[in-house]
Amino acid sequence: MPLTNPCTKLDLLKNAYYDDFKQLKEIKVGGRVSNMWKAKYQLFGENCQVFSWGGKQHSYSCRLVAPNEETAQNYYHNAKKITQQCLGDEWQLEESKRKHDDGMKAVFTNHDAKHSEQVSFSTHLVPTSGLFSTTWTLYYYVGNSSQPSKKAD
Template identity: 25%
Template structure:
């Protein structure tokens, strides 16, 4: 499953669902409905409402984001104490997502940029068909902070 574990001192990440692959497929399939089936209680912010996720691919770390224009995304975010742990979590997540989604999804790895400087990596999986979301795994370096996140949502949204 999407265990994404680091070293022993690490917070052990586990899936909040018995069958993460099936959950991921169901989440992807619910994209045209704005992940309505996966929304629990929500908090309103100015431009976005953030809902707790009903099925969490990474226990305690997933939310559904809904913007004012009807666009929404299923997002799981996990911090990492150092670049090595971030890298290993990122690689494991990419491998597991690829395994779940299967052959019809094509991965493309790209360098994330901020202000023209490299700021991590992202692997974006796309499938043919306009009702299909983009599924991506990101390793984000923000000054000294490291995080890894899984994004299922609109292909056009810049993260």
């Protein structure tokens, strides 16, 4: 059942991480490096999927395309603000420029959690240059920050 409260969504995603997002997996789609499933619910953005890396590490990912840079910046700042409010003070924000483009990334991690429970929430603001214009996409990830990420940097 779709949820509307952002904090309830984050809590559901955090709990789902510990169960490999099983309750969010719907249709399996092929992948060369990883297994992918279309997500049952679009908890953030659009086109949400669950990825499995090596069969053991899973992440949940969504993307939202913005009509312009200003809107994308607003999405990014709102995602950071809501995530911080919902997760609380024990979660640390690390924000930096992305390595391979002019975008930004914000990663929330609870460093006090046991290593086996180290889930992170991140949002990435990504510019995509086209022939006639640049579009901006916001990605939202939930998973272990030490796992490989398809578009993370």
